[in-house]
Amino acid sequence: DIQMTQSPASLSAEIGDRVTITCRASHDIQTSLAWYQYKPGNVPKLLIFSASSLEYGVPSRFSGSGSGTEFSLTITSLQPEDAATYYCQRYKRPPLTFGEGTKVQIK
Amino acid sequence: EVQLEESGGQWVQPGRSLRLSCAASGFAFDDFAIHWVRHVTGKGLQWVSSLNYNGDFTAYEDSVKGRFTISRDNARNLVFLQMNSLRPEDSGLYFCAKGTGVVLESSADSWGQGTQVTVS
Numbered sequence: 001d002i003q004m005t006q007s008p009a010s011l012s013a014e015i016g017d018r019v020t021i022t023c024r025a026s027h028d029i030q031t032s033l034a035w036y037q038y039k040p041g042n043v044p045k046l047l048i049f050s051a052s053s054l055e056y057g058v059p060s061r062f063s064g065s066g067s068g069t070e071f072s073l074t075i076t077s078l079q080p081e082d083a084a085t086y087y088c089q090r091y092k093r094p095p096l097t098f099g100e101g102t103k104v105q106i107k
Numbered sequence: 108e109v110q111l112e113e114s115g116g117q118w119v120q121p122g123r124s125l126r127l128s129c130a131a132s133g134f135a136f137d138d139f140a141i142h143w144v145r146h147v148t149g150k151g152l153q154w155v156s157s158l159n160y161n162g163d164f165t166a167y168e169d170s171v172k173g174r175f176t177i178s179r180d181n182a183r184n185l186v187f188l189q190m191n192s193l194r195p196e197d198s199g200l201y202f203c204a205k206g207t208g209v210v211l212e213s214s215a216d217s218w219g220q221g222t223q224v225t226v227s
Contacts (some may be wrong), residue, residue: 094166
Protein backbone atom coordinates (compact mmCIF):
# COMPACT_ATOMS: atom_id res chain seq x y z
CA ASP A 1 0.00 0.00 0.00
CA ILE A 2 1.49 3.33 -1.07
CA GLN A 3 1.27 5.99 1.62
CA MET A 4 2.36 9.54 2.19
CA THR A 5 2.64 10.41 5.87
CA GLN A 6 2.72 14.04 6.94
CA SER A 7 3.61 15.48 10.32
CA PRO A 8 2.50 17.21 12.33
CA ALA A 9 -1.22 17.03 11.65
CA SER A 10 -1.56 20.57 12.89
CA LEU A 11 0.57 23.32 14.34
CA SER A 12 0.17 26.79 15.77
CA ALA A 13 2.90 29.38 15.34
CA GLU A 14 3.41 33.12 15.61
CA ILE A 15 3.93 35.62 12.85
CA GLY A 16 7.58 35.57 11.84
CA ASP A 17 8.22 32.02 13.07
CA ARG A 18 10.01 29.41 11.00
CA VAL A 19 7.69 26.47 10.31
CA THR A 20 8.65 23.05 8.94
CA ILE A 21 6.30 20.31 7.76
CA THR A 22 7.57 16.85 6.92
CA CYS A 23 6.31 14.23 4.49
CA ARG A 24 7.45 10.63 4.36
CA ALA A 25 6.85 8.38 1.35
CA SER A 26 6.42 4.63 1.82
CA HIS A 27 8.53 4.01 -1.30
CA ASP A 28 11.40 5.83 -2.98
CA ILE A 29 9.91 8.54 -5.20
CA GLN A 30 13.22 10.31 -5.98
CA THR A 31 12.13 13.97 -6.26
CA SER A 32 8.63 13.46 -7.69
CA LEU A 33 6.92 15.37 -4.93
CA ALA A 34 4.75 18.48 -4.84
CA TRP A 35 3.47 20.70 -2.04
CA TYR A 36 0.10 22.48 -2.16
CA GLN A 37 -1.61 25.08 -0.02
CA TYR A 38 -5.37 24.83 0.44
CA LYS A 39 -7.73 27.28 2.08
CA PRO A 40 -11.45 26.38 2.35
CA GLY A 41 -13.45 28.27 -0.25
CA ASN A 42 -10.37 28.61 -2.45
CA VAL A 43 -8.66 26.21 -4.81
CA PRO A 44 -5.48 24.26 -4.07
CA LYS A 45 -2.35 26.18 -4.97
CA LEU A 46 0.86 24.56 -6.15
CA LEU A 47 3.80 25.83 -4.08
CA ILE A 48 6.67 23.44 -4.80
CA PHE A 49 7.27 20.81 -7.51
CA SER A 50 10.12 18.37 -8.03
CA ALA A 51 10.60 18.46 -4.24
CA SER A 52 12.46 21.78 -4.20
CA SER A 53 11.45 23.93 -7.19
CA LEU A 54 9.44 27.02 -6.32
CA GLU A 55 6.36 27.52 -8.49
CA TYR A 56 6.27 30.84 -10.32
CA GLY A 57 4.71 33.61 -8.22
CA VAL A 58 5.04 31.79 -4.89
CA PRO A 59 6.80 33.88 -2.20
CA SER A 60 10.40 32.95 -1.55
CA ARG A 61 9.69 32.31 2.15
CA PHE A 62 8.42 28.90 0.99
CA SER A 63 11.02 26.24 0.27
CA GLY A 64 11.10 22.49 -0.19
CA SER A 65 13.80 19.89 0.29
CA GLY A 66 14.39 16.16 0.31
CA SER A 67 14.54 13.16 -1.97
CA GLY A 68 13.80 9.47 -1.85
CA THR A 69 11.40 9.03 1.06
CA GLU A 70 11.93 12.09 3.28
CA PHE A 71 10.76 15.57 2.35
CA SER A 72 10.05 18.86 4.05
CA LEU A 73 8.30 22.17 3.39
CA THR A 74 9.63 25.21 5.26
CA ILE A 75 8.09 28.64 5.70
CA THR A 76 10.95 30.86 6.87
CA SER A 77 8.86 33.74 8.26
CA LEU A 78 5.21 32.88 8.81
CA GLN A 79 2.73 35.47 7.57
CA PRO A 80 -1.00 35.83 8.39
CA GLU A 81 -1.98 34.75 4.89
CA ASP A 82 -0.13 31.45 5.36
CA ALA A 83 -2.88 30.09 7.60
CA ALA A 84 -4.03 27.08 5.56
CA THR A 85 -3.73 23.33 5.21
CA TYR A 86 -0.66 22.06 3.40
CA TYR A 87 -0.49 18.80 1.46
CA CYS A 88 2.33 16.84 -0.09
CA GLN A 89 1.66 14.68 -3.15
CA ARG A 90 3.75 12.02 -4.84
CA TYR A 91 3.67 11.73 -8.61
CA LYS A 92 6.45 9.25 -9.36
CA ARG A 93 3.86 6.76 -10.64
CA PRO A 94 0.20 6.08 -9.85
CA PRO A 95 -1.40 6.28 -7.39
CA LEU A 96 -0.66 10.00 -7.11
CA THR A 97 -1.35 9.95 -3.39
CA PHE A 98 -1.70 13.04 -1.20
CA GLY A 99 -0.57 13.23 2.39
CA GLU A 100 -3.17 13.69 5.11
CA GLY A 101 -2.49 17.40 5.37
CA THR A 102 -1.00 19.74 7.98
CA LYS A 103 -3.19 22.55 9.28
CA VAL A 104 -1.19 25.68 10.06
CA GLN A 105 -2.78 28.18 12.43
CA ILE A 106 -1.57 31.58 13.52
CA LYS A 107 -1.30 32.18 17.27
CA GLU B 108 -4.97 32.97 -18.66
CA VAL B 109 -5.44 29.31 -17.83
CA GLN B 110 -9.04 28.52 -16.95
CA LEU B 111 -10.66 25.27 -15.93
CA GLU B 112 -14.37 24.99 -15.22
CA GLU B 113 -16.02 21.89 -13.79
CA SER B 114 -19.68 21.03 -14.12
CA GLY B 115 -22.04 18.13 -13.56
CA GLY B 116 -21.89 17.74 -9.81
CA GLN B 117 -25.15 17.24 -7.94
CA TRP B 118 -26.88 15.20 -5.27
CA VAL B 119 -27.55 11.58 -6.25
CA GLN B 120 -28.62 8.39 -4.56
CA PRO B 121 -26.16 5.54 -3.99
CA GLY B 122 -25.76 3.29 -7.01
CA ARG B 123 -26.58 6.03 -9.52
CA SER B 124 -24.26 7.62 -12.09
CA LEU B 125 -22.92 11.08 -12.81
CA ARG B 126 -20.71 12.53 -15.50
CA LEU B 127 -18.47 15.43 -14.57
CA SER B 128 -17.07 17.71 -17.25
CA CYS B 129 -14.07 20.01 -17.22
CA ALA B 130 -13.84 22.77 -19.83
CA ALA B 131 -10.35 24.16 -20.36
CA SER B 132 -9.07 27.30 -22.02
CA GLY B 133 -6.04 29.57 -22.11
CA PHE B 134 -3.39 26.93 -22.83
CA ALA B 135 -2.42 24.28 -25.37
CA PHE B 136 -4.87 21.72 -24.03
CA ASP B 137 -3.55 18.74 -25.98
CA ASP B 138 -0.04 19.23 -24.55
CA PHE B 139 -0.93 18.57 -20.93
CA ALA B 140 -2.18 15.84 -18.65
CA ILE B 141 -5.33 16.46 -16.62
CA HIS B 142 -6.11 15.33 -13.08
CA TRP B 143 -9.29 14.91 -11.05
CA VAL B 144 -8.86 15.51 -7.31
CA ARG B 145 -11.57 15.68 -4.67
CA HIS B 146 -11.69 17.39 -1.32
CA VAL B 147 -13.60 15.57 1.38
CA THR B 148 -14.40 17.51 4.54
CA GLY B 149 -12.48 16.01 7.41
CA LYS B 150 -10.32 13.87 5.12
CA GLY B 151 -8.53 16.36 2.91
CA LEU B 152 -7.44 16.20 -0.69
CA GLN B 153 -7.75 12.85 -2.45
CA TRP B 154 -6.38 12.02 -5.87
CA VAL B 155 -9.09 10.38 -8.02
CA SER B 156 -7.87 9.94 -11.58
CA SER B 157 -5.53 11.28 -14.25
CA LEU B 158 -4.90 10.95 -17.95
CA ASN B 159 -2.03 11.92 -20.19
CA TYR B 160 -2.07 14.46 -23.00
CA ASN B 161 -3.85 12.29 -25.57
CA GLY B 162 -5.82 10.01 -23.26
CA ASP B 163 -3.81 6.88 -24.10
CA PHE B 164 -2.75 6.43 -20.50
CA THR B 165 -5.11 6.68 -17.55
CA ALA B 166 -4.85 5.98 -13.84
CA TYR B 167 -7.33 5.62 -11.00
CA GLU B 168 -7.34 5.54 -7.23
CA ASP B 169 -8.07 1.99 -6.08
CA SER B 170 -11.52 2.69 -4.62
CA VAL B 171 -12.83 4.05 -7.95
CA LYS B 172 -11.23 1.52 -10.32
CA GLY B 173 -13.88 -0.22 -12.37
CA ARG B 174 -16.50 2.40 -11.47
CA PHE B 175 -15.03 5.67 -12.80
CA THR B 176 -13.77 6.38 -16.31
CA ILE B 177 -11.72 9.40 -17.30
CA SER B 178 -11.58 10.59 -20.90
CA ARG B 179 -10.81 13.68 -22.95
CA ASP B 180 -11.90 15.33 -26.17
CA ASN B 181 -8.95 17.36 -27.40
CA ALA B 182 -10.97 18.83 -30.27
CA ARG B 183 -13.29 20.52 -27.75
CA ASN B 184 -10.85 21.05 -24.85
CA LEU B 185 -12.94 18.89 -22.55
CA VAL B 186 -12.21 16.23 -19.94
CA PHE B 187 -14.85 13.93 -18.51
CA LEU B 188 -15.17 11.78 -15.42
CA GLN B 189 -17.89 9.17 -15.76
CA MET B 190 -18.83 8.03 -12.27
CA ASN B 191 -20.90 4.86 -11.97
CA SER B 192 -22.16 2.86 -8.98
CA LEU B 193 -21.68 5.89 -6.76
CA ARG B 194 -21.15 5.41 -3.04
CA PRO B 195 -21.58 7.82 -0.12
CA GLU B 196 -17.79 7.90 0.29
CA ASP B 197 -17.50 9.36 -3.23
CA SER B 198 -19.05 12.59 -1.94
CA GLY B 199 -16.82 15.64 -2.12
CA LEU B 200 -15.79 18.73 -4.02
CA TYR B 201 -14.32 17.53 -7.31
CA PHE B 202 -11.58 19.61 -8.91
CA CYS B 203 -10.05 19.22 -12.32
CA ALA B 204 -6.48 20.37 -12.55
CA LYS B 205 -3.96 20.91 -15.33
CA GLY B 206 -0.84 18.77 -15.17
CA THR B 207 2.58 20.28 -15.61
CA GLY B 208 3.52 18.03 -18.52
CA VAL B 209 2.31 15.58 -21.12
CA VAL B 210 2.51 12.56 -18.83
CA LEU B 211 0.04 11.88 -16.06
CA GLU B 212 2.91 11.55 -13.57
CA SER B 213 2.96 15.30 -12.95
CA SER B 214 1.98 17.88 -10.40
CA ALA B 215 -1.01 20.18 -10.95
CA ASP B 216 -0.39 23.87 -11.50
CA SER B 217 -3.86 25.24 -12.30
CA TRP B 218 -7.17 24.25 -10.78
CA GLY B 219 -10.85 24.81 -11.43
CA GLN B 220 -13.24 26.01 -8.73
CA GLY B 221 -14.69 22.53 -8.22
CA THR B 222 -18.11 20.91 -8.52
CA GLN B 223 -19.87 19.34 -5.55
CA VAL B 224 -20.93 15.70 -5.63
CA THR B 225 -23.17 14.43 -2.84
CA VAL B 226 -24.15 10.76 -2.68
CA SER B 227 -26.80 9.94 -0.09
